[in-house]
Amino acid sequence: MTVAEVAQAVGRTETFVRQHIHRKHLVARKEGRNVYIPQNEAVRWARKRGLKIELLKGAHATSFSDKNRVARMVVVTLEVAGAQPKNLFTLIRHRRMHTLGPWASKPDETWISEKLGHGICIFSIDAPQHYCQSLVDNILYGGSLKIEGNEILFSLESTPRGYWAYRDQRPIRGKPPVSPFKNYSAEIVEYWNLSHQLQEEWQGILSEIRDNSLQGIGRLGFSFDRHSERAGNLMIAAAADTIKCSLASNHNNTLNFHVDADEAQSLDYQATVWASHCNDQVFRKVIPVAPGSTTFDLKTDIDHIGFAVYREIDGQCTDLNEMYLIKEVPINMTLVGGPNLEIHNYRDNLKHQSNVSVIQSTINVNLDREATALDRTIRQHWLSGRAWNRECELSRDRSYARFQPDQFDKAVEFFLGLLYIHSEQKELIYFADPYFMHTDIRKDRKLMYLYKRMFEATQRHELRILCAPRRKVREGQIKSVESLDPVSSHAQERANRKRQRKMVESLNPISSHVQVRSFQLLTDNDRNRESTGVFHDRYLITPEQEIIITHSISGWAKNGVTFAKIPYNVYRDEAEWLWSLETGNQENRILVNKII
């Protein structure tokens, strides 16, 4: 800001401001004949003196607005055939010129563009911050931006939202937007587009591309694909680069907090530094921020560190960073040596490629080894305790339960609990188990008990059971030699179905609401001979929930079983689709046989 601008912002004369600069109350920078005051410095000074300051001429200004800042503005547009391109997301990042690096030249103020497919185009420009601000003003005023003859439509709320995006290197889901600057947190001003249509369009594209991320979207510097709710927005991110802080843990039981700043600037901040081990806060300190390194001795091992920096004048947190320390790194190495040789087998018209020598090795780099024995043991205890606690938490709301083989009765009780449905109306229940009644339940008391209870518990509803033909359940796994003979295998299959039917019928009258169907995938080559199971997973679907089950019922007593609630409804869709297929038609790719 110029002296005049500061004077205007605080409602005082220029002489007043100049006097404060002269007395070094207010830090200013001289460029030739001109004197500039960084905006955040003006704010600090005004607040310290109790002066009311009004800075926001344009609502998009952050407290880091400065004439020496450069910006990169990236506009991602979406163009649907025949329509004008519209803003999908715009991000303006700005920072101090000298942080760009020794090879950065003056911003050229030229737009470059790239088409990313799916109707998406990305435009970017490097320019002084004030130039980008004027573009934002135009957008807010006219609702559009002209780039190389393209008019891009913006539909933005006039009032922006201001917040901070911090650095957070922890691999956790559901984090708030992270700062688009690697070494700094960011003050954000964001204009929202509240149209659902654009959000849905963007989500549609995201589901189309799935894992294949859009090449070139990296230039945005912000993981927009993880924040689809922000479709159509315009975001201004100012790097909080007055001071630069970093925290590092060396393997010598020290924590090193480093600050790069001018002496005058750093006095206005203080920081909190913390470290924890197995969730125990083993270190937390508030320190004044001073340029250079501050080293802290630690008494225990640590696995998580972080710091937060606060502006003293207004208490604003201007930087925050947290990270987990890596304790173990598995590295896979494949050394490929020698030439690739191609072998032709002319008889079978086959080509084989072989590499002469391949060495594979896995190295486990354990960084935990320098921890003391006590720390290591505590970590092991903590990890085992954490697993148990998480299991308990999940069990409490019946989202997860694990039963050992000797807990068969408890598993059955839990399973029956899952079958209980609050609704008085007749509902549909799907149960998928490839091995359903493959063993003779009439000879197994435990299984007989389970099936009886299962049928009883679902009597008011309709129970649809999906299974695989008994002959073969998994791809490539042939149960018996006779299954290769089409005639005998069909006969055997019929016999199996009959046996299954009899087993279910033996539980009448409580099985009258039960329907069982088997599903098998017929291969194209040898439709009558080869077949494979259609599904492998075991699951239970009630109107209220979808539960994956790790073992078939017949294996619970032998191997134990785990139930886990999943929120995706993928199995429900699959079960409904399979049940909708025509039964008994040998011409279909999936052969569905009605057992009962």
Added chain:
Amino acid sequence: MSIDIKPSHSLPDDAKHLVWRIFGAGESLLTNRTSYELVKPITNKHASDTNKHRIGSEICSWFEKHHDGLHYLREQKIEVVTDLILEGIREERGDTAIWAISWTDPERVIRHTHSNWDPGEIESFVEAIISVLQDCCDQERVLDAARFLSFETLEKIENLKVPKDSVAVNGLLKTYLNVHRNLRFRLHRPFIHLVEIAIRLQPGKFESFVERVDHPVVRYWAAHFMMTESQNADHRKPLRWIKKGACDDVIALSIVHTLNTVYTIDTDLASMERLPLEKILWRTELRPPRDNLDTAAAKLITDLVAYLKLLDPKLFARWIGEILVYATSVFHPQNNSEAPNRIKQLEQVCIASFAQSGKRIILDGLLAEFRAGLNLSVGAKCTRHIAKLASEIRDVVPMDAAKISQEVLEINEQHIANSLTSGGLHSNWSRWEDRLWIEAISTALALSHERPDLLHWVAKKCQVMPLTVWDAEEDFEEFSAAHKAALHWFLVALGTVQIRKRLGHEVDPIEVCKLAEALWDHCHFVGMYVPVAPELSDEVEFAARIVAEYGAPSDTWLLRQVRDFKLGPRALRALVDQRILKREREGATHIHAEYDEEITTEVAHLAAEHFGEGVQFSFGTLSWWAQLWLVLSMSRQAEYAARAMLRFPRDFFDRRDMLLLLKLLALVYSEKGKLDPLLADHPTRLYSKLWPDSYTSEGEREDRKHIEESLMR
């Protein structure tokens, strides 16, 4: 199992001819049946009706069944069968006869034919062998495909062919290296026998054999048997295979074997340093003191180049290119830090000889052939040989030298541009090949530009690369690759300073200082975004040493660098160290020395402020600081550094670190006369761990002596 101990056989004379037929058909790689399986069908077909059953049973009894279910010839019958085959095929020259011979012991065959057959019979026999080999090479059946595949795959496929093309790699010499290292034993054993028999029976046919039998692996074995025949008698033999009009493979094999012989002589020379002469198993006919092995090896190289020079100039240029690439594979050094002397000599001889072509290098298109031999598409670092050539001809044809240098720069430029999109440049300053490569590019820059503005030259390249903070945040891989390329350009520019000085050109010291400053600035910036520490790289040290040598750094400049400290501890150590070396070398006056001392003290105090007690640094950074304190003899800081190092787990310490720590403690002890109680136990522990007995490696002798003197005080 019953053992047949009968020394001979009881076959009637008219049935002897059946033996070679059985073994010929059975051992042929073109049929799928074993000799045992063919006994009955062949006896039924060729023996008289009256005794075919008896003969069949007799021959079958020569085999025994092994636990894999197959029948193998009893060991006691091998000689009998070999003799019967040799007797039977005397008149025969068909494929079956040759297959039968392929099964036998070559030594026995050679002895037998030499003493029983006349030259005409031997001649036609060798011709027949060559003919069978030719057929099999054409059908690509000489390599044993089973050795390329797992058993599982092999079960599913039979009659496999291994294409000839798959053996070839870049250039003929590299192909033969590949054959030697990976493929020689993949030739079917019967073929190795046939090649041995043919070559040893008629060594004079070697060149014609190589020309006619078109397969690198077979040709390799032919040359191998030529060499085993003569290596202990005439180590210069392969040189004589090089003649005008000789086929490329013969020349390639000659080069390969000549260079291998040089390597062999060098191995003997190395043995002479370790063993008494009588215990050495000599690999050539050369014997000291009668022969000077070193001179003989050197002469082989000069003569090889001289023989090649007799060929067509274009061919000569190509072979020289190939040899220069191939040499590094033959004379592989024990460590990668220093170029082996033999490579230096070979490169010198090759380039000097080629440089004699002078103007014709460009005029007659010899440079293009040389480049083809170097195969730059595979190893662009070989441009160093072209730059060396330019340097060699600069006095005779300066314009051509400048033109060639420009070409080198362009190839290099392209190579670096490619590296930006393919994961970054792989270059390591500690490897001699990479150092020579950079030096060559620097030479090219010095030769092609009269007065290059080096800082501007580097800046121009760096400004167009993705090296800004935006790039670091948006595409880290691209940024990282650009950083490697930037380091390369800095090294080239700094190297050019050295080369210009060597060539007697002027160097602007201010420019040198600015160049180094720009590199440190660059590394300081990149260090904020990459996980490695660029301020500890080889490049920063090189820059510091160049500045100290050629930059005439002023005291103000030096103190400013230490105050800002963008250069880091490694560069500062190098700067101080090189200043001391230079002063010692040039012999400063007393006043100058005193003044230098004062500046060094000031530098040390400023650096000590950055260091503090050193606990904030990573282990790698700390070790460079420690070395700085040793150079500056700062005992207090050395003590801090030792304490800080000891805070790290023991696993962090390798031998070099232990030695460094011991040196620090020795410095502290020698200055203070005692050690802090926390440090007091460490010298004994480290000393006994480093040197448990009186043995000290050559590289550590001086250190040990110095440490002992310091700790004894």
